[in-house]
Amino acid sequence: MGFLFALMILVWPAVAQSQEESLRIYTEHPRLFLGQHRLKLLQKEKERRSLRWQQFELLTAGHAPMPEPGLAGALYYRIAGDQASGRAAVTWALGTGTDLRQIALVFDWCQDLLSPVQSRAIAAKLAKMAALRSRALAAVALADHLQAVSERELERVIQGRWRGEIAPELQRGRDVIPHDDYYPLYEMLHAVRDNLNIDLRESAPEYFKALPIYDLVSYYPATFPAPEGEYRIPASKGGGEPDVRRAIMSRAAELAMVPFDTNAPSSQILQGWLMHDNFLLRSTLGAPYEFLWANPYHPGLSYYLAPLVFHDENLGRLFIRSSWDESARWLGYFDGELQLFENGNVTVLNAQLAAEPMSLDTAVVFFGKNAQKFQTILNEDEEVFVLGLTPRRTYQVEVDDEEMIEGDTDTGGILELKLPHKVQIGVRLHDVRAATPKPRRSAQDDGAGGASSPR
Known part of the structure; x- marks a missing residue:
């Protein structure tokens, strides 16, 4: 399917709108992210001169060149x-x-700063629409200016693109x-x-139930110092040098995740992960977020x-940390790639060719x-995984002195084994057949809580 939010103009076929669901917007400006509760919170932050407000004010009032001047x-x-700041933003929107x-x-x-002529000019720009996130935000902003355009585009975003294509793929x-x-995803979720x-x-409760914890455990353990x-630093395919811009937008995404479901334990x-001032975004790109x-x-x-061990069976991903310390060893299997992080370095491994088992405590x-045949002694609470197997296959698992059982690999070829601890055991795997897809559970069955309830 490719990148869902690529900066290209897409035309999506409209899908019949549910009779029970109205896509007409009645909220007043500002209606994007700045509802009454958040406006009150931000005003409070300004009045008490919080560290976040001071940094944002320092950059903006000091006329620092901002990468996103409109925002x-x-x-x-x-x-x-x-x-003056508002009019400068309007000038930017009308011009370059x-x-x-x-x-x-x-x-x-x-x-409230726009003249009728300026309002019509910007509305005409927005009516051109663009990628999915921009399309959703533009449609919401235009609700009481170009109502028919707004409803048509929201129908294409929600019914056509999201429910018709993206969510089924996630499922x-x-x-x-x-x-x-x-981050674009959560801007769209908030706007809608x-x-x-x-x-x-x-439309994809299992995916969103796992997302906050997946996002957290997918970071490399060591932090990156910048001026x-x-x-x-979030894990990236191929490893490579730390990407500060990517780290900024990753944190911005997490900041936007939390208010979407504040009562969920995840x-x-x-x-708790975000509220450490030494990771506060201070750059011209990050401070507004x-x-x-x-x-x-x-x-x-x-x-x-x-x-410390996170196995996402739905998407075939596995992350293991030895601890939450910055010096921890970390193993990640995602996007079909296996990585090991230790001593400040990322090493890309081959799950099919790696010879020796790897323990991360x-x-x-x-x-x-x-791994077709091995012996091991497991420590207390140590979990066991086999990587590099055929995806969606059923394997017979033969364990010494126990009845043979069957286990299925996930979409990434990961097999999780439940084995006895503190005794030496021999294990043999036998490839049997293609696994039968497991029926999807509802959000209620999964205990997804807020992930299934509109707020």
């Missing part, structure tokens, strides 16, 4: 009431601005949303739910409560053909 100027106007997502934010947040176990698209009371997560502060763990989304008043739980991993 920064319009947000500063909305909170500080600085008309080409990012329709930022233009939609300027149109929404600076509505089938295809990871069609790259990590770099998490805040204005239509439609929770798009309901403006420290960054946590969100509270993520909140840090101020916009962070809420230090949300309750948070220690991220030490997050699992919390789990032991066996690899490919070498």
Whole structure:
């Protein structure tokens, strides 16, 4: 399917709209991300001179060159009431601005600064639409200006693209949303739910139930020091040098995840992960997002409560950490690639060719053909996985002195084994047949909580 939010103009066929679901928007400006509750929170942050507000004010009022001038100027106007910043954002949107997502934010947040001529000019820009996230935001912003256009585009986004294509792929176990698209995804989710009371997560509850913890455990253990502060670096295929921009937008995505479901334990763990001031976004790119989304008043739980072993059977991913310390060893299998992080370095491994099993204290991993027959002694609570097997296959598992059982590999060729601990055992695997796909469970069966309820 490719990148879902690529910057290209797409035309999607409309799908018949459910009679029970209205796509007409009645909310007032500002309707994108700045509802009454969040506006009140941000005003409070300004009044108490919070660290996040001071950093944002320092950059914006000091006329630092902002990578996203529409977002920064319009947000500063909305909170500080600085008309010069708002008018500069409007000038950008009318002139050189080409990012329709930022233009939609300027149109929404600076509505009271626009003359009728300016309003029509920006509305005409937005009516051209673009990629999925920009299309959704533009449609929401235009609701009471070009109502027919707004409803038509929301129908294409929600019914055609999301429910018709993306969500079914997620349900089938295809990871069609790259990590770099998490922030665009959550902007779209917020825009739709805040204005239509439609929770798009309901179409793929298993995916969204796992997403916050997956996002957390997929970071490399060591932090990256930069002149403006420290960054946590999300895993990337192929490893490579730390990408600060990617780290900024990854944190922005997490900041946007938390308010979407504040009562979920996974969100509270993520909140505990985020509320450390040494990782606060201070750059010209990151400061607006840090101020916009962070809420230090949300309750948070220690991220030490997050699992050190995370196996996503739906999407065929596995992450293992020896601890939550920065010096921890880390193993990640995602996007068909196996990586080991230790001593500050990433090594890409081959799950089919790796010969020796690998223990990370919390789990032991066996690899490919070498795992067809092995002996081991497991420590207390140590989990066992076999990587590099055929995806979606059923294997007979023969364990010394126990009855033979069957186990299925997931979409990534990962087999999880439940074995006795503290005794030496021999294990033999026999490839039997293609596995029968497991029936999808409902969000209620999974205990997904808020992931299945519109808010």
